[in-house]
Structures are given as C-alpha cells and as structure tokens.
Amino acid sequence: MEGLITNYYEVASVILFGIGFAMLLLHNNLIKKIIGMNIMDTAVFLFFIAKGYIEGREAPIIVNGYKGVEGYINPIPTSLMLTGIVVAVSTTAFALALTIKINEAYGTIELDEIIKMMKER
Template identity: 70%
Template structure:
C-alpha cells in the first residue's frame, strides 16, 4: 500500500488509463470514444513524465561544473511526450473530422446505429 502512496503520479496514471480504456470500450457514442482515447493518452504522458522526474533535480544545463548524473532531470521522456502530445492532438482532430463526416452521412454518431445502417445497405 505504501508503494501506491509513494508513487501517486504513477498510480493516478494507471487509474486514468483504466477510466479511458473503459470509456473507449463500453460506449457506442463516437465522441465519448474519442474522449476515452484522450484520457488514455493523458495517462501515458503523466506516467512517462513522472518516471523521468527526479526530486530536487535541475534542468540538464551544465553551469558551474558537472554535478553528477543523479542531480539532473532526464530530458528524454519529456521530449518524447512532447512529440506524443502533438501526435495525440492530430489524431483527435482527424477522429473528430471523421465523426463529423459520419454524422453528415448517417445522421448519428452512435456506432451501433451506423453499423446497423451499413448492414442494411450491404443486404440490398
């Protein structure tokens, strides 16, 4: 139990990922699925940034001599997550654009209703 309290950023990231995953899997509304995907993205970003953080660490800019590896925060997870955020935003924009087009074509954003309509078209 103490491990969960010490690593509360990682614990929060795991809980957020679970919330996003259940939202993605159990809702038929496409907007809710996109929101679930965004929650999962945010959880992953939080997890990796928390792993790269060092308590009391400084930015890896060497001034007044090198202080040792453990004194500096690792910049790689932060840089990777910055790239991930850009990818997540573009994926969200693309998914929302597809949702708008699906709504224009089928008149709904409910995935089950869209699949029923597509099934009826294929039967004819």
C-alpha cells in the same frame, strides 16, 4: 500499501488509463470514444513524465555552472512526451474530422445505429 502512497502519480495514471479504456469499450457514441482515447493518452503522458522525474535534480539548463551528470534530469522522456502530445492532438483532430463526415453520411454518431444502417445497404 506504502508503494501506492509513494507512487501516487503512477497510481493516478493507471486509474486514468482504466477510466479511458472503459469509456472506449463501453460507450457507443464516437465523441465519448474520442474523449476516452484522450484520457488514455494523458495517462500515458503522466506515467512517463512521473517516471522520468528524479527528486532533487534540476532541468538540464545550465545557469550557475555545471553540476555534473547527477545534478540534472534526463530530458529524453520529457521530449518524447512532448512529441506524443503533438501526435495525440493530430490524432484527435483527425478522429473528430472523421466523426463529422460520419455524421454527415449517416445522420448519427452512435455506432450501433451506424452498423445497423450499413447492414441495411
């Protein structure tokens, strides 16, 4: 139980990931699936940023003299998550554009109805 209290960012990210995964699996609406995917992305970003943070250290910006390697946080996890956010936004935009085209073609964004229409063709 003590681990859950001290690692609350990690616990929150696992819960968020579960919520997003459940939305992805349980809903037939394409917009809800995209929202679930975005919640999962956010959970992964939160997890990696929480793992990259070290209590008592500063961002690697030298202001009042160099404090040594042990005085700063590693910037690589944060920069990788920034890149991941850009990829997630691009993926979301592409998925929404595809959803618009699917809605124009089938008149719905419910997967069950789309599959039924595809089988009838």
